[in-house]
Amino acid sequence: MNPKVDKYLEQVKLWKPELELLRGIITSCGLTEEFKWRNPCYSFKGKNIVIIGGFKAFCSLSFFKGALLKDPEGVLKKPGPNSRSTKLIPLTSTKAILALEPILKRYIYEAIAIEASEIQVKIDKTDELNYPEELRAVFLEKPEFETAFKKLTTGRQRGYILHFTSAKQSKTRTTRILKCESRILKGFGFNDCTCGLSKRKPNCDGSHKQLENK
Structure with missing residues (x-):
């Protein structure tokens, strides 16, 4: 135990x-x-x-x-x-x-x-990542951003894509992508800790709010 x-x-x-x-x-x-x-x-x-x-x-x-x-x-x-x-x-x-x-x-x-037996779960082709048009557009403008995004694990990429595509309007999707750009360039996932204070790393537990309140 x-x-x-x-x-x-x-x-x-x-x-x-x-x-x-x-x-x-x-x-x-x-x-x-x-x-x-x-x-x-x-x-x-x-x-x-x-x-x-x-x-x-x-x-x-x-x-x-x-x-x-x-x-x-x-x-x-x-x-x-x-x-x-x-x-x-x-x-x-x-x-x-x-x-x-x-x-x-x-x-x-x-x-x-x-x-x-070391059997792995097979992901169907229908489960492959589907980049939204707004993300592809940013990739064309910023090749370094595309490189950083595709270096993320599949799970982290999928987390961002779900966040981007949950917005109904194209303008909002683009805004979300650009807002997350710095996190992605640093190799962080959408829910990863970026301040170093989290006790649940790599996930964020809200500890960054301590910095905001100072």
Whole structure:
């Protein structure tokens, strides 16, 4: 058991009994307990397998390569419409967890076998990055900006693209692109910490507001 997870469970306000039960089930499958991204995370030979956490409506057991699980029980859900690899099982009570325990363990063991085989999630061509016209226009004007953008990880590129394309008007999309230009040139993702104060690096936790208030 990891002491950081002990501390997390002592302080958590929502879904504490459920998370403690999930912890016991997962560790009984032989995974190593770690604390990553502010949540209990479980790995096999250094490779992430599952992570647990609580939301307002449910707690969850999330599989990093859930897209590769067979899911005959139909319990896996996508965390969001843009999720490519991760899938989770939403849970709302200890009773539900106990009822699903054999299934949870079976899925965990399958996830371990997938990781041990080094199988990777294949991204369909339809999931390839689709640069908006406004971004392509900026690329033409600023080749160094295009180079910096394409050096970002696929996930970081996708995060920016979602931010840009969520604007309805072309003018707003261009404004958003230019506003993010300096971050991109420095190699930062849309949600990355740029001030160095965040305790959740590389993510920003709002610590930069301390500088704004001085």
